[in-house]
Amino acid sequence: MEMVSKFIIPVILFVLTIASAVWLSSSGKPLNTAIFNVHKLVALGLVVITAIQIYGLLKNVAAQPLIIILLVLAGLCVVALFATGALMSTGKVTYEPMRIVHIIAAGLLPIALIASIYLFSLRLK
Numbered sequence: 156m157e158m159v160s161k162f163i164i165p166v167i168l169f170v171l172t173i174a175s176a177v178w179l180s181s182s183g184k185p186l187n188t189a190i191f192n193v194h195k196l197v198a199l200g201l202v203v204i205t206a207i208q209i210y211g212l213l214k215n216v217a218a219q220p221l222i223i224i225l226l227v228l229a230g231l232c233v234v235a236l237f238a239t240g241a242l243m244s245t246g247k248v249t250y251e252p253m254r255i256v257h258i259i260a261a262g263l264l265p266i267a268l269i270a271s272i273y274l275f276s277l278r279l280k
Contacts, residue, residue, distance in 0.1 A: 161208050162272065168201035169265065176261075186244055195240070202233055205268065216278045225271035232264040 175194040182190055209226065218226075239257040242248045 161211070162205075165201055165205040165208065168197055168204065172198045172201055173261070185246065191244060198236070198240075209268075209271070212272075212275045216275055219274065219278070222271050222274050225267045225274070229264055229267040229271065232260040232267065235260040236264070 172194065175190060175197055179186060179190045179194050235256055239253045239260070243250055243253045243257065
């Protein structure tokens with residue numbers, strides 16, 4: 156239960172990030188600057204708080220290779236999300252491929268994090 160309580164704020168921020176993404180995409184083009192900034196800041200907060208929690212777990216438990224692979228995948232997803240988000244906001248790239256990569260990374264990120272947190276929880280027992 157302690158493991159779950161550590162990730163309540165990141166889960167709330169993830170939901171807010173998704174909600175602001177839906178709001179942003181439904182607001183049309185050009186992107187609404189205020190909604191875009193809210194989306195970016197909430198996503199950044201999510202990344203920082205989640206990284207702090209994961210770092211705390213890494214200090215307390217020796218990570219196995221699968222956990223490291225999942226965390227690297229999560230990190231790559233974060234980079235892809237920020238990069239594609241920035242590129243889409245410029246309007247100077249083909250939007251649809253960037254959007255597809257953005258959606259795939261947004262789907263893989265929680266899967267990789269949940270799996271790694273689950274494996275951490277098994278190691279703590």
